[in-house]
Amino acid sequence: MARDKRDAEEHCACPLRGILATHKSGAFTTHEWGCPMKKIASIIALAVVFGATSASAQTLKTVKDRGILNCGSNGSLAGFGLPDAQGKWAGLDVDFCRAVAAAVFGDDKKVKFVPLSAKDRFTALQSGEVDVLARNTTWTSSRDSQLGLNFVGVNYYDGQGFMVRTALKVKSALELGDASVCVQQGTTTELNLADYFRANKMKLKTVTFATSNEALKAYDTGRCDAYTTDASGLYSERLRVANAAEHIVLPEIISKEPLGPAVRHGDDQWFDVAKWTLNAMINAEELGITSANVAEMAKSDNPDIKRLLGTEGNFGEQLGLPKDWAFNIIKLVGNYGESFDRNVGSGSPLKIDRGLNKLWSKGGLQYAPPVR
Amino acid sequence: MSIDLRAGSPPARVPFYNDPKVRSIAYQVALCAVIGFLVWGAASNAIDNLRKANIASGFGFWEQTAGFDISQSMISYTNQSTYGRAFWVGLLNTLLVAAIGIVFATIIGFIVGIARLSKNWLVNKAASGYVEIIRNIPLLLQLLFWYNAVLKALPDLRDSVKIPGGAFLNNRGLFMPEPVAQSGFQFVLIALAAGIIGSIVYYRWAKKRQDKTGQQAPVFLVSLGLIVGVPLAVFFAAGLPLTFSYPEAGRFNMSGGIEVLPEFAALLFGLSIYTAAFIAEVVRAGIRAVSHGQTEASYSLGLRSPPTLRLIVVPQAMRVIIPPLTSQYLNLTKNSTLAVAIGYPDLVQIFTGTVLNQTGQAVEVVAITMAVYLTISLTTSLFMNIYNSRIALVER
């Protein structure tokens, strides 16, 4: 905070400072108010989409004051983010947001889910409309460096695949030369698609839609020969086409899609909260703590478990959270494995194999740094 | 009077700061300075905040590789082209659908508008029905209807509808033979240009003569002969210097020929039909605004119904029609941004959709897009205003 303030004083090239004799630095508490001119300018800038991003440095406090977490989620992807008929949200990404709310408030229901399309999601996070973006979003370098995001980790290791009609008798994506492919805009998907066809010297006719609903519908009506998205998405969307048995997913996985939640750049405290929420879920699985046995486990003598559940040390407070932050996450949402099984794995209609998403100790990639 | 009063005393010397002229200029300058200052402050603040949030700013992205494909492009474009080029592709696609849409909407609109005034009960009611139905259904729904209903009804590639003359219709679009000019075709074009110039000259001459002597000339027939007949004769004389490249079916798609995407067709239909309903009302109102006495006067001078409409009613109605017609044209252009719902790659879909998302530069991209639509709208208004002032009532 202190550093932040000094920073602001330096940056505050307040053109009226000399004229407004009454203004003294430090007269206002936060740098947003540090210069009346900047305040006005900031409102104008907000009108051109955003500009008040400087207020984002205290997300944890803002969220606590507001009493509810705003979570940018997918609104139509079964397994990741989807409200049911009663308006109850479910999914792997939804669980992450519920876990953040459990860590902050001790209540996983204090979340407002904001459904976002692929192309609008980053603007929504940047402008402060949501506090965290958990919407099957691929972690890439330019999203880190150009879009002002900080990825919290990876909650699903994925890759891009294709779906085609069985009637086409296509066995491999390499046979798709000259095909029309329906794709959703604003995704890594459309970039990978172009790359893959170019690299394999195949002609391509892309038809781009703003949402996956539209892209999938166009594919279903025969506008395209193939539909492409993250493999996890294909599992989920194959269940939505008119007759799932008439469609197959091709074997090729053409890209790396590490999907993870993201927060705004420039707020390290909030970044830590989000990052350790995910780590807590993964560590809990590794330590064998589940929503069913967490109360039991709180009596354990295992120092790793004691630190995670807050019966030893003050690791919660260090993060700006209550002592029982991780206890609440596990109690209310469950560990990573439980969430996976329930939403996309064996306990869900998608029945996706854990594959790369197994714990590191079981031959997968899921690995979380320790709480200590 | 006031001059008389002052005449006695020497003219009062007003200090410059009390001079109303100087004052008003000073106020203007001050206002401009304040506005400029606010804009500058907003811009520098935004840049500052963006930098703090680690969000790229500036226009450097314009030259970077786009990396995505676009389904329809009037200029050469590949996924290796730049974001800047993608912008031009989107802009041209917007202008294409708007320009053709305006032509279609105007034609349909005038026909329906005049039909609504028809004394024929069926024609009249059909036109009213069209206007009432189309005007009262949201455009977005109409676009989705055209896109999904039309798409669903179209057959697969393998069962393409063959249209005589070598065209094909299927759910990938309409594929037409593409004319390819052979050597010698340039003479046809020269003949066409000469024909157009010739008929303009002839029209002017005929009009002058009619003004002077009252004699009418067969302008229509002569122009037809000059514009169609002469180039056609040259075409035959040059030995039919034109071939066609026909679309052919491949494994997945048709290749060769001219391709009209279903997205484009749906957007064009939707926009033209919707806007035509409004134009029809504008036209009807315009014609109604011409007092019936004008028609009666024309009849009593011995003019029949068609020339009365053409020479008396329509020219006067145009004065009423043009201003609202302009705003319908602007509406059509702006409504073309709904393309985003049906996957037509217009400026908004490409630029504020994909480019904004891939670069994350919302401020720049949105500002450019707004500037573009403003420019298109102001240019359209400008031309319509010029046209309007030419046909406006000249008071003598």
Ligand SMILES: N[C@@H](CCC(=O)N[C@@H](CS)C(=O)NCC(=O)O)C(=O)O
């Ligand atoms: N992981 C990719 C793609 C994410 C994406 O948008 N996937 C689609 C298909 S799985 C989706 O979530 N669509 C749902 C929707 O837009 O409602 C990215 O981050 O760019």
